[in-house]
Amino acid sequence: MNLAIKDIRHGLFRFVLTCFGLGLLMTVVLAMIGIYNGLVADALAVVKAPAADVWVIEAGTQGPFAEASSIPADTRDAVARMPGVAEAGAITYQTMEATHAGRTLRLYVIGFEPGRPGGPQRIAEGRGLGTSHFELMADRKTGLVPGDTIRLGRDRFTVVGLVEDAMNSGGDPAVYVTLADAMALQTALDPAAARVQSARGDGGLRPPTVAAVIARLEPGAGVALLTATVRQWKHLSALSQVEQEQLLLASVVDRARRQIGLFLSILLTVSAVVIALIIYTMTMEKLKQIATLKLIGAPDRTIVGLIVQQALILGISGLGIGLVLILLVKDNFPRRVVLEPFNALVLTGIILVVCLAASGLGVRAALKVDPATALGG
Amino acid sequence: MTPDDILVDVKGVAKHYGTGETRVDALRSVDLRVHAGEVIALLGPSGSGKTTLLNVIGCILAPTAGRVELDGDAVFDGKWLRSDLRRLRLDKIGFIFQAHNLLPFLTAEENVSVVLDLAGWPATQGRARARELLDYLEVGHRAKVKPALLSGGEAQRVAIARALANRPRIILADEPTAALDSGRAQLVMDLLRKLATEQKACIIAVTHDEKIFDRFDRLIHLRDGRLVEA
Numbered sequence: 001m002n003l004a005i006k007d008i009r010h011g012l013f014r015f016v017l018t019c020f021g022l023g024l025l026m027t028v029v030l031a032m033i034g035i036y037n038g039l040v041a042d043a044l045a046v047v048k049a050p051a052a053d054v055w056v057i058e059a060g061t062q063g064p065f066a067e068a069s070s071i072p073a074d075t076r077d078a079v080a081r082m083p084g085v086a087e088a089g090a091i092t093y094q095t096m097e098a099t100h101a102g103r104t105l106r107l108y109v110i111g112f113e114p115g116r117p118g119g120p121q122r123i124a125e126g127r128g129l130g131t132s133h134f135e136l137m138a139d140r141k142t143g144l145v146p147g148d149t150i151r152l153g154r155d156r157f158t159v160v161g162l163v164e165d166a167m168n169s170g171g172d173p174a175v176y177v178t179l180a181d182a183m184a185l186q187t188a189l190d191p192a193a194a195r196v197q198s199a200r201g202d203g204g205l206r207p208p209t210v211a212a213v214i215a216r217l218e219p220g221a222g223v224a225l226l227t228a229t230v231r232q233w234k235h236l237s238a239l240s241q242v243e244q245e246q247l248l249l250a251s252v253v254d255r256a257r258r259q260i261g262l263f264l265s266i267l268l269t270v271s272a273v274v275i276a277l278i279i280y281t282m283t284m285e286k287l288k289q290i291a292t293l294k295l296i297g298a299p300d301r302t303i304v305g306l307i308v309q310q311a312l313i314l315g316i317s318g319l320g321i322g323l324v325l326i327l328l329v330k331d332n333f334p335r336r337v338v339l340e341p342f343n344a345l346v347l348t349g350i351i352l353v354v355c356l357a358a359s360g361l362g363v364r365a366a367l368k369v370d371p372a373t374a375l376g377g
Numbered sequence: 378m379t380p381d382d383i384l385v386d387v388k389g390v391a392k393h394y395g396t397g398e399t400r401v402d403a404l405r406s407v408d409l410r411v412h413a414g415e416v417i418a419l420l421g422p423s424g425s426g427k428t429t430l431l432n433v434i435g436c437i438l439a440p441t442a443g444r445v446e447l448d449g450d451a452v453f454d455g456k457w458l459r460s461d462l463r464r465l466r467l468d469k470i471g472f473i474f475q476a477h478n479l480l481p482f483l484t485a486e487e488n489v490s491v492v493l494d495l496a497g498w499p500a501t502q503g504r505a506r507a508r509e510l511l512d513y514l515e516v517g518h519r520a521k522v523k524p525a526l527l528s529g530g531e532a533q534r535v536a537i538a539r540a541l542a543n544r545p546r547i548i549l550a551d552e553p554t555a556a557l558d559s560g561r562a563q564l565v566m567d568l569l570r571k572l573a574t575e576q577k578a579c580i581i582a583v584t585h586d587e588k589i590f591d592r593f594d595r596l597i598h599l600r601d602g603r604l605v606e607a
């Protein structure tokens with residue numbers, strides 16, 4: 001006869017309500033974990049998109065994601081000629097605002113050379129960029145669909161394809177345009193004074209610049225060797241893909257990550273206290289019944305089993321409800337919520353430990369209770 | 378009667394609650410010997426220490442002084458209370474409480490069979506025994522009902538069934554018939570008597586019910602924490 005389950009069934013409504021409340025709390029915890037993961041994944045998405053091995057950037061900077069990096073566009077040719085390099089592409093990044101269907105969109109404009117590294121890995125819908133001007137591929141989150149047109153700078157671009165999960169660390173969705181269009185956009189956005197200068201004729205003296213050049217290596221070529229070679233050049237520096245990712249996490253999203261991380265630990269602490277309190281109160285309410293059980297001769301193991309089983313059932317049900325709820329609502333968040341099975345596993349571990357620790361408190365009180373308290377007469 | 382027949386042997390037991398100003402001497406010096414097959418009544422005015430004596434015999438309260446032996450086992454030797462009393466209670470002692478103390482989350486039948494479950498009986502046998510006892514006490518039709526829905530008398534009869542379930546040899550009852558009409562009170566007394574004879578058990582019952590005095594082998598009065606046999 002399982003006393004724990006009999007007791008739960010006796011007060012089923014209340015128990016279910018408690019589980020549901022705990023489930024909501026677990027939903028918030030899981031959402032926080034998902035937001036945290038999403039933030040990291042989003043930030044890395046833009047770095048991972050071009051599937052590069054090496055990033056060539058302006059010397060003395062941390063690369064285009066941390067600060068402004070500007071190198072001559074013809075660096076690409078020099079990099080492409082280096083030994084071990086399979087292919088290289090120049091790339092630019094800029095954030096701009098545009099209006100579409102009466103909405104203001106903040107867009108992360110990525111310029112790349114079609115046919116060279118820098119473009120998206122996968123096109124979800126439509127086609128890639130052709131050779132003609134003023135075409136773009138947009139992230140699905142922009143709300144644009146193939147065939148739409150949108151004004152960027154002085155020109156109207158046509159959406160030809162859609163991509164997914166492309167955005168900057170601020171969550172602005174990306175659009176891909178050709179490098180030529182991106183560089184034209186850049187000049188259009190230059191301060192008026194600069195435009196006046198270039199109109200006078202000295203514009204030709206300033207070579208066109210890009211944010212970075214990315215290179216993919218031939219199989220077997222050493223990343224370290226290439227970055228070392230590039231660094232010898234006066235105005236250039238190089239980062240491996242791994243360094244670029246670490247830099248991004250350490251500099252750009254570090255504070256947001258720590259903020260959410262701290263909040264997550266507070267949430268976990270609150271959950272632990274709430275679970276402990278619920279379980280402790282559940283036991284305290286049963287002290288008289290526990291005394292009766294002792295009186296009729298129940299061994300400690302029966303009493304410990306009653307408390308621990310109920311605590312575990314509560315914790316696991318709460319967690320289960322939380323998981324179901326978060327899976328139902330996670331796509332409605334404005335930013336990506338990413339949950340890995342590993343996260344659910346770790347949270348399960350934490351909840352189990354908290355439940356056991358909390359039932360430890362209850363068990364202590366239950367074992368101390370004098371069977372005589374059951375008598376009351 | 379041989380010494381083997383002595384189920385309860387209480388010698389010079391004293392028990393006081395509190396100290397100093399608030400000290401209450403519930404038992405002063407109690408000597409009591411109960412043999413197998415005996416049904417005895419414990420009488421006395423309210424506050425005379427009847428419940429206290431039952432609790433000492435039932436190993437729920439440690440006496441302050443004296444000696445307690447149950448079925449030849451010393452449970453209190455004047456200083457130390459034996460520590461593994463839980464199993465002893467399960468096997469040898471059946472309690473019928475003044476307040477019925479049924480577990481609210483179990484049905485009447487389960488409240489009885491839980492004792493057998495704890496004692497290691499197979500579930501089906503435990504259920505059958507529970508039904509048999511409940512039927513005998515005329516509460517069989519309420520077997521599937523939780524205690525909250527039982528009347529006081531029904532709950533008391535379920536509690537009696539629980540006390541008898543494991544065929545204990547020492548049955549301690551605190552006013553077992555208080556919530557019963559006289560017909561059922563007689564029935565319970567018959568059952569206890571039958572049990573005492575068949576299983577060589579002894580019964581110590583606190584009672585105020587004069588109508589059943591004739592059902593006891595001995596009437597024992599408690600006065601000022603001492604026993605006076607009538």
Ligand SMILES: Nc1ncnc2c1ncn2[C@@H]1O[C@H](COP(=O)(O)OP(=O)(O)OP(=O)(O)O)[C@@H](O)[C@H]1O
Nearest residue numbers: 377394395401403422423424425426427428429430
């Ligand atoms: N836990 C306790 N702490 C202090 N005093 C107690 C305690 N339990 C009982 N007493 C006191 O000990 C004395 C004997 O109590 P006991 O419960 O044994 O009486 P009783 O004969 O069962 O009475 P009743 O017929 O009313 O049930 C009473 O004076 C009572 O107030």
Ligand SMILES: [Mg+2]
Nearest residue numbers: 377427428475
């Ligand atoms: Mg009493």
